Amino acid sequence: MSSAFLKNETADAPVVIPARAPLPPGVTNYVTPRGLALLRQELADLEAERGATQHDPDESERSRKLALINGRVGALNQRIASASVVDPANQPHTEVRFGATVTLHPKKGPDRILTIVGVDEADATHGRVAFTAPIARAMQGKHIGDSVTLRTMKGEEIYSVTVIDYVN
Known part of the structure; x- marks a missing residue:
């Protein structure tokens, strides 16, 4: 049977660190103040999880969990270190830029409300799109009526x- 179908991983199996949301090479890691707070909370949660894991009596399981947590902490620390906070309050309120919440009205059908955020904060189900997404790039620079x-x-x-709004 393939190991992909086994629930228990062996102690010698490689630890796979889940990838963070992609940020294209050379692109500044823009984040909103909310996005930076979320990254810092995620780091605090991982630190707490690491502390709890250190008391796991199963040494091989503890080692695997700690390797996974340490890998995630490393990737997260890189994102936090590279973050460039953009305060939406300082953006031009008549133009769509990073941090804007934009209401789009179609010819027919319901309005769409989207907020342009950093890649780690993006969540399409809640109307938050990464500034690198095609939809965000299409909106940037637009004004009311465009x-x-x-x-x-x-x-x-x-x-x-x-509508262009910068309330976060």
């Missing part, structure tokens, strides 16, 4: 920017 063409599974859709 049109935004988005490619969706239905084809190209044209939206009008109706």
Whole structure:
């Protein structure tokens, strides 16, 4: 049976550190103040988990868990160290930029409300899109009344920017 189907991993199996959200090479790691707070909270949670794991009586399981946690902490520390905080309050309130919450009105159908955030804070189910996403790049620089063409599974859709807000 393939080891992929086994629930228990062996102690000598390699530890796979889950990848963080991709940030293209050479691109500044912009984050909102909220995004930086979330990264720091994630780090604190991992530190607490590491502390609790150090008391695991199963030495091989403890070693695997600590290797995984330490790898995640390392990747997270790199993201925090490279973070460049952009305060939405300092953005031009008449133009779509990083940190903006934008209301897009289609020709028909419901409005879409999207907030442009850092790659680690992005969550499409809550309307937060990474600044590197095509939809965010299409909106950036737009003003109220401007049109935004988005490619969706239905084809190209044209939206009008109706609200630009920088409340975080």
